[in-house]
Amino acid sequence: MPAVDQQCRSSSSGGIDSGIDSDERSSFEDERRRRLAQLAPGLAHEICTPMQYIGDNARFLAEAAGDLRGILSWYQACLRVLAGKRHPELLEEIAAMERKVDLEHLLAEIPIAIAQSLDGIGRVDALARAFKDFCEAGSEPMAVDVERALSIALAVTQNEWKSRGEFTLEVAEAARIHGPPRDLALGLVEVVLAAAAHCGPPGAAIAVRGTRQGDRIELVFSAANSASSPQGSRSDPCDLAPARRLLASFAASLEARTDGDGWTFHLALPLNGQAGPAAAPARSPGARR
Known part of the structure; x- marks a missing residue:
């Protein structure tokens, strides 16, 4: 069996470092660790910021969904009563209910909240993938x-x-x-x-x-x-x-x-x-x- 060159050694990731001695390989790893230590707090901040507005929007959506379910149930009950009849006082109650839950605001803001949540999720995913690729970049x-x-x-x-x-x-x-x-x-x-x-x-x-x-x-x-x-x-x-x-x-x-x-x-x-x-x-x- 041919002799294996002494300069070819297994790397920490299981690959082969050709022509790189242990001191140089250690220097590379020290450089990686130093830079990761510097970047980690900033990366944590970049992940936490979008996660914060994802959480805020999710809580808003949960509350808004409850309001919408309530008013839709009310509409269904009212429509059953109004079927074939005229009840001006009931129509006024419906309008008052819409004002109470601010239906116009909900219908305008829910799509925005969902879009922001999806954007935040996309940012976190992109950062996580990039950081994973950066950390796993090999020496081969x-x-x-x-x-x-x-x-x-x-x-x-x-x-x-x-x-x-x-x-x-x-x-x-x-x-x-x-x-x-x-x-x-x-x-x-x-x-x-x-x-x-x-x-x-x-x-x-x-x-x-x-x-x-x-x-x-x-x-x-x-x-x-x-x-x-x-x-x-x-x-x-x-x-x-x-x-x-x-x-x-x-x-x-x-x-x-x-x-x-x-x-x-x-x-x-x-x-x-x-x-x-x-x-x-x-x-x-x-x-x-």
């Missing part, structure tokens, strides 16, 4: 969808950038790159957090624009209303070493540029996977007020 190299990886990074960092209003994602082509999903997930989180802190003036919305440049896809993180890419200083506004280290397995390049009026971050990833047809732009959920 494989084809990774860039837009999906960006969407996950935006979801798990939402509490860090939501004061910006929104973080818009526009990727012109459905691109796939090859490498460890874990490294890409953590690296993109670092870049998103840097962009949230340094792109444009405080409070400005941020956009990520992805375009294919030959055999690579270039992602530009900038203020949403920025019409051009700064060509001035390229000194980093923050520590980008962790992001560069995490993205090194993809042979990625990461630059920060500024002309004195906010920063843009340029991330180039070689397309050693396959690029697909154009995908519709995706928009991240805006911050709730």
Whole structure:
């Protein structure tokens, strides 16, 4: 039986880490735990906020349903009495009952409450799925969808950038790159957090624009209303070493540029996977007020 290379060891998820020694693997896991510890309180807040209005709306619906059942039962009784007769006093009682339960308000608000509840459930589901994918990203190299990886990074960092209003994602082509999903997930989180802190003036919305440049896809993180890419200083506004280290397995390049009026971050990833047809732009959920 051929000898097994000593550098190939089983990973904690049951896969194989090729060419990564135990110290480096431990460093990756420490980085993941550090970032998860930082993000967990914000994620908990993002989950609790929609759950709160889901609960409020559910209680409203329960009370409203009771009122509706009462008035509908009243209508049925009245209709039996009114059948073939004229009873003005009974008709006035019906009108008074409608005013008492504010029937017009109930009929207007119940659909809104249901829609908000469904929206809240959708937000919680999307956050939970993104957080699960982020936590379970493995170290075994494989084809990774860039837009999906960006969407996950935006979801798990939402509490860090939501004061910006929104973080818009526009990727012109459905691109796939090859490498460890874990490294890409953590690296993109670092870049998103840097962009949230340094792109444009405080409070400005941020956009990520992805375009294919030959055999690579270039992602530009900038203020949403920025019409051009700064060509001035390229000194980093923050520590980008962790992001560069995490993205090194993809042979990625990461630059920060500024002309004195906010920063843009340029991330180039070689397309050693396959690029697909154009995908519709995706928009991240805006911050709730």
